[in-house]
Amino acid sequence: MSVIQKKSLAQEVADRLIAGIIAKEYTIGDQLPIEPELMKMYGVGRSSIREAIKILSIQGVLRVQQGVGTFVVSDNVQESLESQINRAEIEEVLEVRSLIEAKIAAKAALHHHEDELKIIKSYLDLRGIMAEKNQALECYEADINFHVSIAEACGNPLLKEIYKIASKQVMRTFENGHNNNTDAFKASHELHTSLYHSIKDRDADRAAHIAQQIIDKLF
Structure with missing residues (x-):
């Protein structure tokens, strides 16, 4: 059956990070805050933060350097239609x-x-x-x-x-x-x-x- 599905917390975090990149809050070369800070900023658990970073890493927006941190490597992003409608x-x-x-x-x-x-x-x-x-x-x-x-x-x-x-x-x-x-x-x-x-x-x-x-x- 067709049921309205809520967006996952990870996707919400990913969309908010994209919005931050679009707004130049994060630029190429910037390191994202560490996981505990991101968890506090977005009010979600560690797994949601990690999944959001994974989503954006697959898209080529972020790069995770083990033992160092997560960095913005591209600003070639487009805010999703869902995010735009949610803000409208x-x-x-x-x-x-x-x-x-x-x-x-x-x-x-x-x-x-x-x-x-x-x-x-x-x-x-x-x-x-x-x-x-x-x-x-x-x-x-x-x-x-x-x-x-x-x-x-x-x-x-x-x-x-x-x-x-x-x-x-x-x-x-x-x-x-x-x-x-x-x-x-x-x-x-x-x-x-x-x-x-x-x-x-x-x-x-x-x-x-x-x-x-x-x-x-x-x-």
Whole structure:
């Protein structure tokens, strides 16, 4: 099943180190702080620091000299899309989602497989159940996974990945901004059900129209 996966601590540290290199906090030739200092700086354990350094060493950004330390050997780095989205304002993330939501729904209507349709339906049902029970966190997660499972079925891997990354930020907004209330999710459930049926019926135009209606209600 399609579930929003949290980024690993090691990848978070790697992304923050890359951001530091981009911001010239670390330049070529600089030695990174020792492991205990990095652990304190990033609030993670030794294994996460070592894995982050390994990630960046494989990318050719860092070089570990045994018994000496870890050095920056390249500033030819690009901040990951996930890091950029994580730093973006939620309005920017929602704008990106608005631009691709209808396209993803239309493509899912045309390209979905039966097993993918079952996953979409399972999250739709779970969304409705959790909304009626006022189990807010579970409802928010089911809603996000409903939309992500549609993206999984769209047949375009790049659109899918962009959508999945943006959805993590939207999930955080749900958690922080809906005050553990599921009323909006109850009110919109019929619209989400219509989206599912339009995808099931392979009606791309209707799927796109309904998906845009749903996303417009977020603004």
